[in-house]
Amino acid sequence: MPNPMHQFEIKRFIELDLFGLDVSFTNASLFMVIAITLISFLTIWGMRGRALVPTRMQSIAEISYEFVANMVRDNVGSDGQKYFPFVFTLFMFVLFCNMLGMMPYSFTVTSHIIVTFALAAIVFIGVTVIGFIKHGFGFLKFFVPSGVPTALLPLLVVIEIISYLTRPVSLSVRLFANMMAGHTMLKVFGAFVVGLGYLGGWAPLAFMVAFTGLEILVAFLQAYVFAILTCIYLNDALHMHH
Amino acid sequence: MDPAAAKLIGAGLASIALVGAGIGIGTIFGNYLSGALRNPSAAPGQFANLLLGFALAEATGLFGLVVALIILFVF
Numbered sequence: 001m002p003n004p005m006h007q008f009e010i011k012r013f014i015e016l017d018l019f020g021l022d023v024s025f026t027n028a029s030l031f032m033v034i035a036i037t038l039i040s041f042l043t044i045w046g047m048r049g050r051a052l053v054p055t056r057m058q059s060i061a062e063i064s065y066e067f068v069a070n071m072v073r074d075n076v077g078s079d080g081q082k083y084f085p086f087v088f089t090l091f092m093f094v095l096f097c098n099m100l101g102m103m104p105y106s107f108t109v110t111s112h113i114i115v116t117f118a119l120a121a122i123v124f125i126g127v128t129v130i131g132f133i134k135h136g137f138g139f140l141k142f143f144v145p146s147g148v149p150t151a152l153l154p155l156l157v158v159i160e161i162i163s164y165l166t167r168p169v170s171l172s173v174r175l176f177a178n179m180m181a182g183h184t185m186l187k188v189f190g191a192f193v194v195g196l197g198y199l200g201g202w203a204p205l206a207f208m209v210a211f212t213g214l215e216i217l218v219a220f221l222q223a224y225v226f227a228i229l230t231c232i233y234l235n236d237a238l239h240m241h242h
Numbered sequence: 243m244d245p246a247a248a249k250l251i252g253a254g255l256a257s258i259a260l261v262g263a264g265i266g267i268g269t270i271f272g273n274y275l276s277g278a279l280r281n282p283s284a285a286p287g288q289f290a291n292l293l294l295g296f297a298l299a300e301a302t303g304l305f306g307l308v309v310a311l312i313i314l315f316v317f
Binding site for chain 2: 005170173174176177178180181221222224225228
């Protein structure tokens with residue numbers, strides 16, 4: 001049975017070296033470039049006409065803009081609008097990277113923990129810095145919920161801090177695990193189709209059709225969840241309700 | 243017990259965490275359905291919360307799967 005983990009191997013296309021660090025152009029870099037090119041094409045070329053009655057591509061660009069803008073406005077509020085470009089970039093990048101991975105023979109950028117951890121670390125550090133800039137050291141009051149008996153307070157503050165520090169971990173591992181598990185399952189059931197031959201291969205093939213549909217849904221859903229959790233964490237930092 | 247066999251058993255045990263994912267996802271969707279059947283007009287407003295809850299419940303199950311994969315491929 002072929003190894004389902006081979007699809008996650010990084011292959012270097014152009015070897016580059018910067019002061020001893022390996023900055024080669026890999027298959028991951030290639031698919032990130034493809035994702036950025038497609039997003040830029042959709043948003044820049046799609047909005048070229050600026051028609052009042054939108055064309056198809058303009059309509060897609062407007063729908064994705066409105067989707068993320070509503071998400072930011074509902075979850076962060078009106079003073080969160082200045083973070084809309086960041087959330088939009090994050091959402092579109094994760095969405096396009098996930099969707100590109102659904103094409104056969106492609107490489108899923110977000111199925112590597114380092115990629116998702118880098119994105120989650122940017123979100124976490126950015127949100128914490130924003131919280132400290134806005135509230136100063138008063139941001140630390142976020143870890144002290146109101147209405148708690150003073151006997152429980154030390155324990156609760158420690159628990160609050162630990163659960164805050166697990167946010168980047170859960171954010172990155174959620175996306176990474178969904179992408180890696182999904183693609184591993186696709187490869188394993190593909191091996192079953194070939195292994196059972198002409199007589200028995202129809203059953204796993206039918207399952208693969210349904211499961212590929214589910215994976216496309218999961219690709220969109222994980223991008224949406226990443227973006228909406230970013231909005232929720234931003235809301236926590238800007239308006240410290242608990 | 244040799245380490246290779248112990249690895250496989252450990253990975254199998256860690257995958258039991260996905261039971262929790264199944265129960266959690268079923269609970270969320272079941273509650274959404276029973277609420278939607280009582281108050282159909284309020285259902286679309288909560289659809290976003292449904293998807294968010296589903297992803298969060300699935301995530302905890304997948305953390306267990308990640309432990310299983312770490313046991314298999316890192317040690």
